[in-house]
Amino acid sequence: MKSPLIEFIDVKKSFGNNHVMQGVNLSIYEDEITVIIGKSGSGKSVLLKHIIGLMNHDSGKVLFRGEEISSMSRKKRVEFKRNFSYMFQENALFDSMNIYDNIALPLTETSLFSKQEIKKKVEMRMEQLEIQGTSNKYPAQLSGGMKKRVALARALITEPAIVLFDEPTTGLDPVRKNGVHAMIKSYREMFGFTAVIVSHEIPHIFEIAQRVAMIEKGKIIFQGTSEEIMNCDLNDVRIFISGDGDFLE
Amino acid sequence: MITKSIENIGSWTIEMVERTGRIFIFLFTGLVHIFTLPLQIFKIIEHTWFIGTKSMVVIMLTGIFTGMVLGLQGYYTLIKFGSEGMLGSAVALTLIRELGPVLTAIMITARAGSAMAAEIGVMRISEQIDALETMNINPVRFIFSPRIVASVISFPLLTALFDVIGIVGGYITGSLMLGINGGIYIYRVSDSVVMADVTGGFVKSFVFAIVVTTVCCSQGYFTHLQTRGGFGAKGVSFSTTTAVVNSCVLILIFDYVITYLLL
Known part of the structure; x- marks a missing residue:
């Protein structure tokens, strides 16, 4: 069992x-x-x-x-x-950061990846979740569905075992x-x-x-x-x- | 009735001890994390720009008018004793020892302190701080540590700016408008101000930086724990107001204590 x-x-x-x-x-x-x-x-x-x-x-x-x-x-x-990663009910995206920084945050703050590696990972997740082109936008400029995808991208960027x-x-x-x-x-x-x-x-x-x-x-x-x-x-x-x-x- | 009163006093005391303890742990954690790697250089620069650079205009405006008022009041007081030549000393010492650090700290509290409390409060109620924890990011390090460094850099520099602009303000009223000899005004300023006055002013601004940043950031950070002002947006509004009021009162209390210790 x-x-x-x-x-x-x-x-x-x-x-x-x-x-x-x-x-x-x-x-x-x-x-x-x-x-x-x-x-x-x-x-x-x-x-x-x-x-x-x-x-x-x-x-x-x-x-x-x-x-x-x-x-x-x-x-x-x-x-x-x-x-773990946690996707919040209201997304909990950082209003003052753009989408790229929001997704990259778990990597930039806690790991020792180079800037290039982080960029590659973020771009890959953005492509997989079909949110390319939103890098420089802010959460307030996105629709509800897009925000969900950004939140999911952020949740998955660290390749967690449990979400x-x-x-x-x-x-x-x-x-x-x-x-x-x-x-x-x-x-x-x-x-x-x-x-x-x-x-x-x-x-x-x-x-x-x-x-x-x-x-x-x-x-x-x-x-x-x-x-x-x-x-x-x-x-x-x-x-x-x-x-x-x-x-x- | 008596039991109820004792109960209320007891719960109030416990609440106060808890709150004070929380703030001290918050401050201690923030100070320790200033030195944990990787250093948050870019965030410190960003906050120094917000707290320091963006406060320059308001500090210059307050400084010039404070100096001008001091020049005006000082002139009409000193002329009664035939000592209007001492105006430079009066303006410079008042500004460098007292008004400079105090008014600068109060103005920064009004401009940047309230913004810090509100921003962090919104981060708390919109679960952004919880999100940091789930990402294994220490929220105190992320939110508070860079701000405290930025304040410690900005407060003394803005105080110096306030002092210089204030002395110029005193010169404008005293010398240009009321006719005191400009050379005497400048001579009195440089003659009466000693290094201990400047150091004392900077000690004050350093302490105020820590007090204001700790009070404002902790009010925002613990918005969810306060129950008196309501929840959500009302809670943030209450925390912001409390942060500004508490900061201003503490600035004046600490000003007295430091002055007493330095004299």
Whole structure:
């Protein structure tokens, strides 16, 4: 049996009286696309931020290849973080930097590549993501779809093993949403990374997911394949997927 | 009622200790990362241009009018004692010892400090700082360290500019407008100012540079942790206002402390 790449064991996290995670148990496997679904405010983004250490849990364990992330030494944590890239919901591009500098940033700041090597890598990613010609533009001058591609280019520039996507299709029209899904799928095949996607795009997101997890009331109430979730008998899952209004009540 | 009051005092104290601790750790981390390789030379130049070069006009304007007012007030005060010839000394010493460093720091706070707080605050709420962390880039090193070096370079230079322009302002009113002998004015300036005055002024501007940059950058950086001013754009606006007010108050407090220690 495959051992999980990332594992949540009884993870709890609260913000004051708001108990966002109340014992989350979740397994994420290598070379797969894992999609996390759930209502708005159910803690999906918080869960994602725990993986990369942007937030610390109150109790429980988050394991990476069987090792607890919070007990890693500083040096090991830096190495651990090198495996990851994070694509933010609102892209988090640097407004005051042009597109080239935005994409090149992870390389210029943390590595010892020469300027020529960085230029070559950035141009290659820009070409692969079809955003050539935008080098000197600023994020504010691009459309939503283009910004997503720039954010993806920045996320992939370090050739990460794992990419975390926080609602990558927020604010996009249906055509562009499908475009982003197709883009994630094809680039995952091209670059071979493990993807964890937080998404609301049901059922379209199931087309690219190998594994789906649903978070509800601070717990993972379902984990399985896309087919399994579509045929799931659990009331909360069934209602959420069908988008039944009663669920809100 | 009494329990509630004690509870409030306790939570306020804890909050203040936490906040102060956070700012000191922020400052310490920023100072340490100035020297970590690779050195951020281009960023330091860029911020020096923003904090220093772009503040020159406003510093020159404030400097000239401050000097002119000092010349005017000084003349009408000194003439009562028949000592208008001492105007050069009065203007130069007031500017070099006190007004130069203080007004320069306040003007830079208004122009560049507020911009730093707002820019970093926006970076915080738009997750740009989180993005840096996910890229394994130390945000304090990236955001704060180059700014503190740029401020330490800019503040003393702008203070010197303010002092010189202010002395020229005093000359314009005292000599050109009110008729004091120009030679006497210049002689009094060079005769009364000693190196200790200049050094004292520079010590002040150096301290103000660290205070202003730390307060403004930390207010922006920790925008998400403040709850009093609201969240999002309102939070950034609150942080910016707090940064400017706190910087100005701290400039005056530190001015008194340094003056007391130097005298």
